[in-house]
Amino acid sequence: MQSEFAVELRDVVKQFVTPEGNLLNAVDHVTMQIKNGEFFSMLGSSGCGKTTSLRMIAGFEWPTEGEVYIEGKPMGHTPPFQRKVNTVFQNYALFQHMTVYQNVAFGLEMEGADKNEIEKRVKRALEMVQLTGMERRKPRQLSGGQQQRVAVARALVKLPDVLLLDEPLGALDLKLRKEMQLELKALQQELGITFIYVTHDQEEALTMSDRIAVMSKGKVMQMGTPVEIYERPANRFVADFIGESNFLEGKIKSVSADEASVFVPALNAELSGVPMSKDFVNGEEVVISIRPEKIRIVDADAEKDGVFRAKVINSIYIGSDTHVFLDCNGVRLKVMEQNHISRLDPHSFYHKDQAVGVYLIPENTLVLKKEA
C-alpha cells in the first residue's frame, strides 16, 4: 500500500549526552509529514536538530523516542542499508579509491544488478548530472561542483523513494551554488522523487522548497510553504530568522476575525487593520512585525493614517538596494528601498538627520506573540 507520506516523523526525540555529561534533546518531540514528490527543506542554524533529524531518516541514528516512518512503514532499528532512501552527504563522502563510474555503480552492485543494467543506469545517471566523459576520473581530479554532481548521481542512480540532502551545496561558491540550486530543483521535478533538504541558508530553502520546516533548538518552529513562512511567520523567532523584521511592541485594543487594532506606545498611536494569524485577546501584550522592504519612506509632511515622523540615522548603499535606518520616536526602524533609479547623483540618497515620514502599511504588518 502506497502511503500518502513519503516520510513521517511522529513525536521523535533524539537525546545526546553532551561532553559535560548533560542530557540534551538534539531533536525535541518533532512531528513532520513529508508528502510524496515534495521538495521539503529543514532550515535552521547549526545545532537546531535538522541534520540529526535527517540522519534518523537515513538510519544513521535511531530515535530515543517516537518513530520514523518511510512509505508508511515504521523503521524502528532498520539499518541504513535496508532503507529505500539515499543520502547526498555534506562533504560528498565519495570513495576516493574508486573512479567516478565505480562510485556511481557501487549502490547498484550492492543491489546485485547485472553488469549491463549497471552500465546503462550509471550512464544515464551521469548524463543527468552532466558528467558524461568523466567516468574514469578519480574524485580528486574533479572540481568541487563536479564532485557534488557525482554524489547526487551516486544517490539517484538507486532510484530511491526519498533523497536526503545534507547541506549538499555548502562547500560551493555562491555563483555555483545558485546554479546547482536550480539544477537540483529541476532534477527533482523531472524525477518526481521526494527530496528532503537540510540547509542553514534561508534563501536556498526559499528558492528550492515546496515546504519548509523552520527549526530551532530541536523543535519545529513553523512548517509551511516559502510564501507562508515569509509572509505569515508563526512567531517572532521565524519572523526574525527568515529575512529581517522590525518589531514594535504594543497592546491589543480590539480584535476582529483576522485583524487587530494595536496600540503602540512608542509611536503613541493605534495601528488598525493589522493582520494576525493566531487568536489574540484584548489587552494582550504583542509585537508587530514589519518587513524592511514593506515600509515606505514618504515626505515629512505627509498627513495620512499610518504615517509617522522619523529621522534618518544613516543609509547604506549595497548595489541593488539601499538600507535606510530611521529613528521613529526612539524606535529604530530598518527600511530597504530598491534602487530602481540610478544612484549616481549623491542627492538621491537620504542624508543623516533628514526628516522623513514613514508609512507603515497595515496589511504589510503582522501581530505576533510577544515572547519568541
Next chain:
Amino acid sequence: MLQRLRENKAWQGTLLALPTTLWLFVLLVIPLFLTLVVSFGRRSPDGGVIYGFSFHNYLRLIGYSTNCPAGQSACFDPLYAQILWRSLTLAFWTTVIVILLAYPLAYFIARSHPRRRNTFLMLVLVPLWTNFVIRVYAWMMLLREQGVINGVLGWIAAQFGLPFQPLQMLYTPGAVLVGMVYEFLPFMILPIFTSLEKIELPLYEAAADLGANPFRTFLRVTLPLSMPGVVAGTILVFIPVMGTFIVSDLLGGKQVILVGNLIQNQFLSARDPTFGSAASLILMIMTLIVTYFYTRKFGFGEEIITA
C-alpha cells in the same frame, strides 16, 4: 651568494639533499660495493680475502659443493638453499600472521573513542621500551622446558592427577615464528592504524546508505582504503624478518638456522667473509625482488578489490 641561493630553487634542493646523499654514499654505496667485490673473492687460509672474480660463493649458495664423498669433485648440497628457502617462508608466514593479528587490533583502536585511542597506542608501544634482545629472552623463559608455560600446564595436569611430559617448545621453528610475530607486531599495527584512522566516518555511512552491509563495506571500502597501511607494515615487517638472526639464534638454537644466522656465522666463527658477503647480497636481492613484485601488485593499495 646568499642572494642567489635564496632565488635558486634547484640550488636549495641540492643543498638540502647533500648531507643525506653524503651519508648514504659513505655508509651504504661504498660498503655495498666492497661487499660485492669481496663476494667474488676467495677465503684465504687465515680468514682473509683473496681478491678475484669467481661465482664460487654464489654457486655454493644454490647447492654446488666441493665437499663431497670420495671420488666426486663436485656434488649437490642443498644446505644453504634450504636456509634461504626457510628464511623466505618464515618471513612470509610471520608477515601473514602479523597482518591477521594486527589488522583487527588496529581497527579496534582506530574506531575507539579518541580519548582512549592514545592509551591503546601507548600500550602497543610499551614493549618497544624494552630492549629487543631482552624481549626474546623473556620468550625463552616462557617456552623452555622448565618455563612458565610448561609450569602452568604441569600444575593443571597435577590438579587432575594426569601425567605430564613437558612440551618441547623452545628450539623449534614454532618458537622462532612466535618470537618473530611478537617482535614485529607493533610495526604492522601502527601503519594500519594510521591508514584506518584517516578514513572518514561519512564514508562508512555512505557505503551503508548505498546498500552495503558491514561485511561488504569492509571489503569494498575499509580494506582498500587501508591497504597503504598494510603495504607499509608488510615492508616494515618482511624485510627485517628476512635478515634478523637474534630471534632464531635464541629461540631456534641450532635447529632453526636462517640466512641471518648464516651470514653472522660466516663473518664471526667460520671466518669466510667472501661467502658471508655473497649470502648478504643474495639476501638483499631476494628481499628486493619480493618487495618489488609485492608493491607492484598492490601499489598503494588502491583498487585491489574494486576491479
